Amino acid sequence: MNSIFAIAFKDLRLLFRDKGGFFSVFVFPILFALLFGAIFRDSGGAGGGMRIALVNEDNGPASKGFVSDLRGDSVLKILPSLKDTDGKVIAPEPALTRTEAETLLRKGTASAIVVIPKGFEAAAETIFTGGSLQLETVVDPSRKAEAGMLEGKLNQYGFRVLGSTLSDTTRTKKLVTDAKSRIAQSDLNPVQKLAFSSLLSSVESLQASGATQGTATSDDTASNVLGNWSPIKVTSRELAAGGDDKKRPTSSWEVSMPQGVVWGLMGCVLAFTVSIAEERSAGTLRRLRLSPMTRVQVLLGKGLGCAIACVLVQAMLTGAMLLLGVQVGNWPMYLVAVSLNAVGFAGVMMAMAGLIASREGAAGIARGIALVLAMIGGGTIPLFFMPSWMQTLSNVSPFKWGVLAFEGTIWRGMSMQELMLPFAVLIGFAIVGFAIGALGIRRVMDGEK
Amino acid sequence: MLTLTNLRKHFGPASRRVVAVDGVSLTVRKGEVFGLLGPNGAGKSTTIGMATGLISPDEGTVNIEGAGAPTTSTARLHLGVAPQELALYEQLTGEENLRFFGKLYELSGDALSKRVDTVLELVGLSPRRQDRVVTYSGGMKRRLNLAVALIHDPPLLLLDEPTAGVDPHSRNNLIDVVRKLASEGRTIIYTTHYMEEASKLCDRIAIMDKGKVLAQGTLSELTAAHGGHTVVTVSHGDSQERIETADPLKEIARVMAAGTATNVRIDAPDLESVFLALTGRSMRD
Numbered sequence: 001m002n003s004i005f006a007i008a009f010k011d012l013r014l015l016f017r018d019k020g021g022f023f024s025v026f027v028f029p030i031l032f033a034l035l036f037g038a039i040f041r042d043s044g045g046a047g048g049g050m051r052i053a054l055v056n057e058d059n060g061p062a063s064k065g066f067v068s069d070l071r072g073d074s075v076l077k078i079l080p081s082l083k084d085t086d087g088k089v090i091a092p093e094p095a096l097t098r099t100e101a102e103t104l105l106r107k108g109t110a111s112a113i114v115v116i117p118k119g120f121e122a123a124a125e126t127i128f129t130g131g132s133l134q135l136e137t138v139v140d141p142s143r144k145a146e147a148g149m150l151e152g153k154l155n156q157y158g159f160r161v162l163g164s165t166l167s168d169t170t171r172t173k174k175l176v177t178d179a180k181s182r183i184a185q186s187d188l189n190p191v192q193k194l195a196f197s198s199l200l201s202s203v204e205s206l207q208a209s210g211a212t213q214g215t216a217t218s219d220d221t222a223s224n225v226l227g228n229w230s231p232i233k234v235t236s237r238e239l240a241a242g243g244d245d246k247k248r249p250t251s252s253w254e255v256s257m258p259q260g261v262v263w264g265l266m267g268c269v270l271a272f273t274v275s276i277a278e279e280r281s282a283g284t285l286r287r288l289r290l291s292p293m294t295r296v297q298v299l300l301g302k303g304l305g306c307a308i309a310c311v312l313v314q315a316m317l318t319g320a321m322l323l324l325g326v327q328v329g330n331w332p333m334y335l336v337a338v339s340l341n342a343v344g345f346a347g348v349m350m351a352m353a354g355l356i357a358s359r360e361g362a363a364g365i366a367r368g369i370a371l372v373l374a375m376i377g378g379g380t381i382p383l384f385f386m387p388s389w390m391q392t393l394s395n396v397s398p399f400k401w402g403v404l405a406f407e408g409t410i411w412r413g414m415s416m417q418e419l420m421l422p423f424a425v426l427i428g429f430a431i432v433g434f435a436i437g438a439l440g441i442r443r444v445m446d447g448e449k
Numbered sequence: 450m451l452t453l454t455n456l457r458k459h460f461g462p463a464s465r466r467v468v469a470v471d472g473v474s475l476t477v478r479k480g481e482v483f484g485l486l487g488p489n490g491a492g493k494s495t496t497i498g499m500a501t502g503l504i505s506p507d508e509g510t511v512n513i514e515g516a517g518a519p520t521t522s523t524a525r526l527h528l529g530v531a532p533q534e535l536a537l538y539e540q541l542t543g544e545e546n547l548r549f550f551g552k553l554y555e556l557s558g559d560a561l562s563k564r565v566d567t568v569l570e571l572v573g574l575s576p577r578r579q580d581r582v583v584t585y586s587g588g589m590k591r592r593l594n595l596a597v598a599l600i601h602d603p604p605l606l607l608l609d610e611p612t613a614g615v616d617p618h619s620r621n622n623l624i625d626v627v628r629k630l631a632s633e634g635r636t637i638i639y640t641t642h643y644m645e646e647a648s649k650l651c652d653r654i655a656i657m658d659k660g661k662v663l664a665q666g667t668l669s670e671l672t673a674a675h676g677g678h679t680v681v682t683v684s685h686g687d688s689q690e691r692i693e694t695a696d697p698l699k700e701i702a703r704v705m706a707a708g709t710a711t712n713v714r715i716d717a718p719d720l721e722s723v724f725l726a727l728t729g730r731s732m733r734d
Contacts, residue, residue, distance in 0.1 A: 003553045006549055010538070013541065014541070017540045018540065282537075284536045284538060286503060287530075289503060291554060292522035292553070292555070
C-alpha cells in the first residue's frame with residue numbers, strides 16, 4: 001500500500017513541477033470558469049435545438065393550435081415527443097404535468113418549461129378588453145441566453161393565435177361588439193376608453209379591407225395610452241433548487257464553475273495519461289516493473305495520484321466558487337460528487353493510458369479525445385446548440401455527467417434518486433476505465449524491452 | 450546465485466525474425482563479478498532483460514538462488530538493476546529519486562534515510578543530493594542510476610553497460626564503486642563492450658556475439674584457450690622480427706644475447722585477441 005501512495009505522491013510532485021501541466025490542471029480551469037461565467041452573465045444570444053418541456057393545462061382549441069405551432073418550429077424541440085423511438089405516432093397525445101416537466105429540466109433533458117395555464121382559451125376572447133394570453137416559462141439558469149429567444153418564439157406563436165382569432169370574421173365581429181359594450185360599461189378613464197375604441201375600430205377597418213393576418217396594431221397615440229398592455233404576457237422564472245428559493249442560483253458562476261471543474265479534471269486526466277507514456281519513454285516504467293510491485297499496484301498508484309489531483313483541483317475551484325458567493329445546495333451530496341468525479345475521471349485516465357502507449361500519442365490523441373468529449377459533453381458548447389444526435393452522443397462523455405453531478409448538488413436541487421444516475425455513470429467510468437487500463441497497461445509494460 | 454539455462458529469444462514476425470539470444474546458459478556464482486562482454490547487438494541486454502524478468506524468454510529458464518524465477522516479489526527484492534538507459538525522474542532531486550524507489554522496496558523512516566545517505570556517499574553525489582537530476586551531468590546521472598539499483602541493498606546486481614557514454618572521471622568513479630560493491634561480497638553481473646573494464650573488474654567473463662556465448666572463464670583461462678601466443682616484436686635497425694611464443698622471456702633472452710636488437714616489444718594475448726580468434730573480427734569493427 002505504501003508503494004501505491006509513493007507512486008501517487010511522486011506523480012503529484014512531478015505535476016506541480018511541470019509548469020505546463022500545472023497550468024492546464026490548476027490555472028486554465030479557473031480562467032475558463034471566470035471567462036465563461038462572464039459570458040453567460042452578459043450573453044443574449046440564442047441557438048437552435050432548444051428542448052422545451054411543454055405543459056398544457058388549458059387544452060382548448062386555441063392552446064392546441066399554439067402547441068401545434070410550437071411543435072412545427074425548427075428550433076424548438078417540444079417534449080414529450082409525439083413519436084416513439086420507432087417513429088410511430090403515440091396516441092393519445094402524451095402530456096406532462098408541471099412536476100414531470102420540472103424533473104426533465106433538473107435532469108438537463110429540457111432547457112426550459114412552457115406552461116399554458118388554464119384560461120388561455122378564454123383570454124383569447126378578452127384581448128380587446130385588456131385581457132392577455134398568459135404563458136409561463138421556467139428556465140434553466142444555465143440557459144439564460146436562450147430565455148430571450150424562447151420568449152420571442154412564444155410571442156410569435158401567441159400572435160398567430162390572435163391572428164387566427166381575428167381571421168374568423170363572424171367571431172371577431174362578435175368579440176368587437178362585446179368588447180365595445182364592456183368598455184362602455186367599464187370604469188376605465190375616458191382617454192383609455194377612447195384608445196381601446198380606436199383599436200377596435202382599427203380591427204373593424206382591417207377586417208373590412210380583407211386583411212386576414214391581424215396583429216394588435218394601433219396608431220401611436222393609442223399604443224402610448226395603452227401603456228404596458230400587451231396581448232401576450234409571458235411570465236418567466238428560473239428553476240428553483242428543490243423548491244427552496246434561498247437555494248436558487250445567484251450568479252452565472254454557479255453554472256460556469258462546474259464546467260471549469262470538469263476542465264480541471266480533464267487536465268488531470270491528460271497530465272497523468274502523458275506521465276505514464278513519459279515513464280515508458282524515459283525508462284522509469286521499467287524500473288517500476290523491476291520493483292516488487294505488481295502491474296495492478298502500479299496502475300492503482302497512478303490512478304490514486306490522478307484521483308488526488310482531481311480532488312485538489314475541485315477543492316481549489318470550490319474555494320473560488322465560495323469566494324464568488326456561490327452557494328452549495330447540498331454539501332454532503334456535493335462531497336460525494338467531488339469524490340465520484342475524482343474516481344470517474346481517474347478511470348478515464350486509466351483507460352486512455354491503457355489504450356495509448358506513446359508519449360506522442362498521449363499528447364496528441366488523448367488531447368484530441370478529451371477535447372471531443374468536452375465539446376460533445378457541453379463543456380464548451382451548450383448541448384442545446386447541438387443537433388439531437390449529438391445530444392444523444394453526449395451521454396458517452398464524462399463531461400456531461402460530471403457537470404450534471406455538480407449542478408445537481410449546487411443549484412439544481414436534484415434529489416438523491418435523481419443524482420443516482422450521474423453518480424452511477426461516474427462509477428461506471430471508473431470501473432470500465434480501470435479494466436481497460438489494466439489490460440492496456442499490461443500490453444504497454446509487456447511492450448517494454 | 451543466478452542460473453540461466455538455454456535461454457532463447459527472438460523479436461519480430463516470422464518473416465523478419467531476429468534472433469537476439471540463441472541458447473545462452475550461464476551460472477553466476479555467489480560473490481563473483483561476472484562479465485558479459487560483446488559488441489553492441491550481441492544480445493547482452495536481452496540476456497539481462499530475461500535475467501531480470503523484464504523480457505519473457507521464448508525458451509529456457511532463469512533461477513535466482515533462494516528466490517526462484519525473477520518475476521516473483523522475493524526475487525525482485527534480491528535484484529538490483531541499473532539499466533543501460535537512464536531511468537530517473539529528471540524533475541526530482543537525486544535524493545527524491547532514491548527515496549521514491551526506496552519506498553517501492555518497502556523501505557521507510559530511518560532505514561530509508563540511512564540507505565539514501567549510504568548510497569549517495571558511495572557514488573559521490575552527497576553534495577548534489579538536493580539538486581534536480583535535470584541539472585546533473587551525464588556521469589552524475591549514471592552514478593545516480595547505479596545508486597537507485599543499490600537503494601534496497603540487494604545481494605545480486607545486474608549492471609547493464611553502467612559506464613556507457615560517461616567521461617573518464619565518472620568511469621573511474623563507477624569502476625571504483627563496483628570494486629567496492631564486489632569487496633562487500635555482492636554478486637555482480639556486468640555487461641560491457643569495453644574490454645579493459647571486463648579485464649579489470651571481472652572474476653569470470655562470458656564473450657557473447659550474435660546471441661550466443663562463444664566462451665566463458667577467467668581472463669587467464671580465456672586467453673590461454675583462445676588468445677594465442679605472446680608476440681615478441683624485435684627491431685634490428687630498420688627491420689623488424691615478429692616472434693609468437695609460449696615463453697616470451699626465453700625469446701627475449703635469446704634476442705638480447707645476439708646483440709643486434711635496437712628495440713623489443715611484448716604483446717601478451719588479451720580479450721581483443723580472444724574475440725578476434727573466436728569471431729574472426731575485432732570487437733571494435
